[in-house]
Amino acid sequence: MLYTELLAIAVFLITYALIIDERIHRAVAAMAGAAVIVFTQIVPWEKIPEYLDLGTIFLLMGMMIIVNTARKSGLFEYIAIRTAKLANGSPIKVLILFSIVTAVVSAFLDNVTTVLLLTPMLLYIAKLMKLNPVPFLLSEIFASNVGGAATLIGDPPNIMIASASGLTFNDFLMTMGPIVLVDMVIMLGMLYLIYGKGLRVRPEEQQKIVQTIGALDERAAILDRSLFTKSVVTILLVVFLFFIHSSLGLEPAIIALTGAAIILLWSRVQPDEILERIEWPALFFFGGLFIIVGALVETGLISQIAGFVISHVHTTGEAMILIAWFAAIASAIVDNIPLTATLIPLIQDMGMAMDIKPLWWALSLGACLGGNGTAIAASANVVVIGIAEREGISISFMEFLKMGMLILFVTVGVGVGMLLLFFGW
C-alpha cells in the first residue's frame, strides 16, 4: 500500500475517532484532517472544488438563514403551544401529536432546531402531567429522525445524497415519503404498546393540566407579528419552489439561497445578526469531511472497496440490503453525516456495474433511520438528551440503546422491504 493511501486512511480514521469522542470540536477535527490532506497534496489544490460539495453547503446555509430569521418571530414556540393545547391534557395525545409535529417540521426544517424548540415545551407538559418524561423525549427523537428521512431537505444525509445523485425533492417525497409514513405509524404503535400503560392521568388532574395549558397564550409567543407572517409565507414559498425545482431546472441550493434572500430583504432584519447565527462550525465540518473523503477517492481506495462489494453482490436488491443495513448500523455508531459522505463516492463507483438509483434510497433509509440506534447517532438525540440532563432527567446509554435499536431494526426492516417492493430484487 502506498504512503499516500496509508496517510489518507489514517487521517480518515483519526478524524472519525475524534468526531465520535468530540473532545475536540467536530468542525476542528474535520478541518485539521482536511488541512493534513491538502498540506500533503493527497487532494491537489485545483481538485478541491470538485470534492467540496457546494450544493450541500449552500443548501444548508440558505435553510439556516431562513430558520434563524423565522425563529426570531416566535413561530416555533407558537407551534409548540398550539400542539400542547390540541392534546387536551391527554398523555397519549401529547405523545402522538408532538411526534407528528416533530416529524413534519423535521421533514422541512433542520432536526436540531426542531427538537431544540419543541423539547422544552414537551418537558413542561410532562412535568404538569407528573409523568415520566422519557417516553415523550424518545418519541420526539425517533420522530425527528424518521420525519427527516421523508424529504430532500429533512436531514443532512438526504441533502448530500440529492446533491451527489441529482435526485429531486419530489423523488424523495415519492419514495421516502410512503416509507416514513408507514414507519411513523409503526413507531408510534410500538411506543404505545411499550409505554402506553404508564401514560395515564386522573380526570381531575387532566382538567388542571388543560386549565394550565389553556392559560398559555400562543399569541404572546409571537414576538414580531409582521415577521411571523413573512416567515410563514417565505417557508411556504420555499417548500412550493422545492416541489417544482426540477421543472424550473434549478438546484435545491438555489431555492434555499433565494428563500434566504427573500426573507432578509422582506423582513428588514439586520443581516449581520442573522448571518452571525449561521452554524458556521457545521458548514466547516461538512467542508472538512468532503476533503477527507476526497482523499480516499483520490487515492483509489473507494474504487477498490466498490470493486470488492460489486464482486460479492450480484443483484441491485442484494446491494440495497447491504447498503441500508450497513449504513443503519454504522450510523448508530458514527455520526450519519461522515458516514454518508464516505458512502456516496462508493455508490457512485458502483454505478459502473449496476443501476444505483435504488441504492441512494437504501443509503438515505439507513443513514437517517440509523440515527435512532444509539444516543450519539444523530444530533437530534444529543440535543434532546442534553436538554433532559440539564432539567435533571437522565436517559442512560443502555436505556436509549434498548429502545433505539428496536426502533432501528423494525423501521429499517420495513423500509428495506418497501424498497424491494418498489424496485424489485
Next chain:
Amino acid sequence: MGYFTSLIQRKFKDVAGTRYDTVMKEYREFLLTEEERKVPEVRSILMPLDYFVKEVPSVLYDTLSSYEGATVSLVYIIDLEVIRIVEDSLNADTVAEFKRKREAYGEEILRKTTADLERAGLPVKSRMFSGSKFENIAEVAESHDLIAVSKKYAASLTEVAAVSPVTLRLAQTVAKPIIIY
C-alpha cells in the same frame, strides 16, 4: 461524571452551542415556573385600610373570593404619630374633632368593605386602632396567609411614586404573598 454523560455534554455544547440558553430565555417569558404554578393555600387574608384608601375595586373581591373559606381581617389604622403631632399643635376640641372625623371615616369604610366582602362570600373580622401603619401591619401579617393592600395605603400618590412607600416596604419585607390593588 460517567463517560457517557460527559460525552453527551460535549456533543450538546458543540451542536446546540448557546442556542439552548436563548431558547430557554424565550420560553421563560411565557411558561410559568413550578413555584408560580402552585396555588398557595390561603385561610386568612389581612386587608389594611386607612384614610388614604378611598375605595376598594370590585375586581379585588372577585380575586379574594377564589380563596374559598378564607377569613378576611380588615384593619383600619389611624397613624399614632399624626395624632401626636396634632395634639402638640392644636387645642383639645380640635384634636377631638379630628379624631372623631377619622374614626367616622374608618367606621364607614370598614362597614362598606365588610358588606362587599360578605356579599362575595367571605367571612370578615374588622377592627380599628391607632398605631404604626407599617410596623403594626407587618406584625399582624405574620398570622395571616395573604395581604391585600392598596397602592394608596398610608400616602396619597404622586406622579413620581405610583405606589406608596409603606405599601412598597410591606411588599419588600413581609414574607407573605401580597396583592397590591
